[in-house]
Amino acid sequence: xxxxxxxxxxxxxxxxxxxxxxxxxxxxxxxxxxxxxxxxxxxxxxxxxxxxxxxxxxxxxxxxxxxxxxxxxxxxxxxxxxxxxxxxxxxxxxxxxxxxxxxxxxxxxxxxxxxxxxxxxxxxxxxxxxxxxxxxxxxxxxxxxxxxxxxxxxxxxxxxxxxxxxxxxxxxxxxxxxxxxxxxxxxxxxxxxxxxxxxxxxxxxxxxxxxxxxxxxxxxxxxxxxxxxxxxxxxxxxxxxxxxxxxxxxxxxxxxxxxxxxxxxxxxxxxxxxxxxxxxxxxxxxxxxxxxxxxxxxxxxxxxxxxxxxxxxxxxxxxxxxxxxxxxxxxxxxxxxxxxxxxxxxxxxxxxxxxxxxxxxxxxxxxxxxxxxxxxxxxxxxxxxxxxxxxxxxxxxxxxxxxxxxxxxxxxxxxxxxxxxxxxxx
Numbered sequence: 001x002x003x004x005x006x007x008x009x010x011x012x013x014x015x016x017x018x019x020x021x022x023x024x025x026x027x028x029x030x031x032x033x034x035x036x037x038x039x040x041x042x043x044x045x046x047x048x049x050x051x052x053x054x055x056x057x058x059x060x061x062x063x064x065x066x067x068x069x070x071x072x073x074x075x076x077x078x079x080x081x082x083x084x085x086x087x088x089x090x091x092x093x094x095x096x097x098x099x100x101x102x103x104x105x106x107x108x109x110x111x112x113x114x115x116x117x118x119x120x121x122x123x124x125x126x127x128x129x130x131x132x133x134x135x136x137x138x139x140x141x142x143x144x145x146x147x148x149x150x151x152x153x154x155x156x157x158x159x160x161x162x163x164x165x166x167x168x169x170x171x172x173x174x175x176x177x178x179x180x181x182x183x184x185x186x187x188x189x190x191x192x193x194x195x196x197x198x199x200x201x202x203x204x205x206x207x208x209x210x211x212x213x214x215x216x217x218x219x220x221x222x223x224x225x226x227x228x229x230x231x232x233x234x235x236x237x238x239x240x241x242x243x244x245x246x247x248x249x250x251x252x253x254x255x256x257x258x259x260x261x262x263x264x265x266x267x268x269x270x271x272x273x274x275x276x277x278x279x280x281x282x283x284x285x286x287x288x289x290x291x292x293x294x295x296x297x298x299x300x301x302x303x304x305x306x307x308x309x310x311x312x313x314x315x316x317x318x319x320x321x322x323x324x325x326x327x328x329x330x331x332x333x334x335x336x337x338x339x340x341x342x343x344x345x346x347x348x349x350x351x352x353x354x355x356x357x358x359x360x361x362x363x364x365x366x367x368x369x370x371x372x373x374x375x376x377x378x379x380x381x382x383x384x385x386x387x388x389x390x391x392x393x394x395x396x397x398x399x400x401x402x403x404x405x406x407x408x409x410x411x412x413x414x415x416x417x418x419x420x421x422x423x424x425x426x
Contacts, residue, residue, distance in 0.1 A: 010112070010120025017331065021323070022123060024330050025152060025316050026105050029125035032148045033103035036140065038127055040103045043084035049074040052083050054301050059186055059269055063111040065120075077109035081126035082272070082298070082311060089130055090304035098131025098307075105316075116321070117287045123316035127292075130299070133308035135243060138276045138294055139250035141312050145280060145290060146258055148314060152330045154282060154322055157289070158259035161220075161278045162266030163244040164293065166227065167212065168274075169237030174205045184209075188267040208234075212265040220248050223262040230264075240275070247276050272298045276310070284325040290314035334364070336424050339381035339407075341368045342392045351392040354402065354417060358390075361421035382407055388424055 007013060014022055033040060046069075053061050056079060065077040078084055081104045093100060105125045112118050127144060129137050142159065149157050164185070171181045180199060187196035193213055200206050211230050217223045224245045231237035244262075251258065268277050268291060275294030282289065292312025299307035323330060338358060342351035355365045366386065368377045374391070381389050391403040396414060404423060405412040415423050 008120075010114040012119065012121075018320070020331050021320050021329070022316060024332065025319055026123075026125065028151050028330065029105050029148060029314070029316075030103070032144060032151065033127065035147065036101065036127075036144050038101040038103035038129075040105075041085065041088060042106075043078070043081065043088065043104060045077055045107070045109075046075050047078055047084055047087070049076045051087055051302070052076050052079060054083065056080065056083065056270060056272075058182065058271075060110065065109050065111060079110045080108055080270075080313065081106075081124065082128065082270075082295070082313075083302075085126075085128050085130075085311075086298050086302050086304070089299055089307060090302045094304070099137070100128070100130040102128045102130065117285070117315075117318045119317060124313045125316060126311065126313045128309060128311035130307055130309040130311075132310075133296060135247040136250055137308075138247045138310050139254070141292060141310050142247075142251050142278055143255060145278075145292075145312055145314065146255055149280065149289070149319075152319065152323065153328050154289075154319070155326055155328070157280055157282045157322075158261060159278055159280055160261050160263050160266055161244070161248065161276065162263050163240045163276050164267065164273045165240030165243070165275050166231060166237045166264055167209070167267065169234050169240055170205065170208050170231060173234050173236060174202055174208075176200070176205065182271050185267040185271075186269065188265060189269045193265070209265070216261065216263045216265070218259070218261050220252065220260050220262045221245070223264075224248065227262075227264050244276060268293060270295075272301075278312075282322050282325070285318070285322060287318055288315070289318045289322055335362065336387045337364045337366065337385070338388045338390055338424060339366050339368065339377070339384070339386045340390045340392065341374060341377045341381070343374060343394065345371070347392050347394060347397065350397055351390075354390065354392060354420070357417070358421055358424070361425075363421060363424055378405070378407075390420065 049066055052064060060079050064079050067075060069075050085102050089100060107121050108124055109121055111120055114120060129141060168181060184196045184199050197206050197209060215223055215227055215230060224241055228238055228241045231241060272295040273293045274296045277293030279288040279291035290313060294310040296308040340351055340355040342348050352367060355367045358365050378389055386407055389405040389407055391405060393403060396402050401414050401416045402420065403412055404415045
């Protein structure tokens with residue numbers, strides 16, 4: 001008995017309406033990229049391990065799909081897009097004028113434990129703005145995300161925004177080494193705050209971090225002012241708080257109704273962030289639909305010139321779940337579907353020609369290819385929820401016409417081939 005093959009664990013097939021939803025979201029992401037002046041680039045799914053492991057963060061490094069190719073080279077499936085785009089900036093795009101606005105969409109891979117909203121193969125839309133250190137670049141990335149979510153019809157979404165420079169500024173000034181900083185940030189990203197504090201030896205530093213945990217709220221201006229007072233003795237952290245205030249002012253100034261929570265203790269899993277970071281949520285889910293932030297030193301890691309950059313990624317799988325939770329659909333309403341059925345085999349050439357004419361007019365046509373009798377063909381068209389059946393008979397064809405049957409109302413009429421597409425559309 002042959003084996004019943006299933007997808008590899010953590011990966012899945014997308015069929016029918018679900019596949020259409022993914023297609024629609026990627027199309028919306030492309031439209032958003034065009035509106036914001038981003039250029040699409042397509043990078044390989046497989047990259048050198050050295051490239052992908054350079055600055056992704058220990059947790060993601062441990063979850064990469066790593067293997068040797070036939071040339072004994074260590075390679076891996078991409079766990080995200082940013083490293084590949086950073087490679088492009090140091091090579092093919094090295095001499096292009098700044099800023100670079102780059103967009104990618106597709107699948108990425110992490111060996112996570114499969115659960116709702118978390119797969120081992122998952123879809124992302126990715127935007128990177130490279131070459132500007134100014135706060136308006138950070139604001140553009142947040143506003144772009146807002147534009148994409150709005151275009152999909154999501155409701156009630158809100159942004160959580162922080163600045164990694166605040167935490168790193170405190171830790172660096174107190175002499176905490178980068179490896180320990182990264183470990184602390186990893187624990188904070190998982191909201192394991194007690195564990196994060198245990199990694200800190202200094203009581204003073206623990207007190208500073210605990211103070212950040214309590215600074216959180218929707219009144220962004222008030223929270224940032226409290227944050228500035230809290231880190232007044234830390235020059236780098238205070239500068240980061242002032243930078244955050246400027247970015248938020250730009251965002252709110254152009255999107256007044258955008259719900260924002262400022263969270264100074266907020267961290268993200270990737271080690272390369274240096275500035276503003278954000279994530280987006282809806283009330284119905286406790287997982288982020290997307291996020292991103294500023295990474296000003298990543299390009300140098302790959303041998304490029306010093307290039308400030310900010311970017312974001314949106315989890316398309318999670319956006320689909322969010323739409324399902326809200327019982328919303330971003331799929332455009334489909335047009336009419338027509339089954340074209342020749343009464344006899346001798347009429348197949350003429351029937352196929354009519355099918356092509358309808359397709360040329362933008363109408364979806366399912367041509368009868370199974371050689372079924374009329375009754376069975378119409379029964380099948382019903383099961384497939386076609387709107388109309390075009391029955392091609394010899395008598396009607398002599399008059400340049402066909403029989404058009406409305407499969408919903410069950411009414412039928414003789415329509416000339418010339419007026420057929422117009423009749424179906426109306």
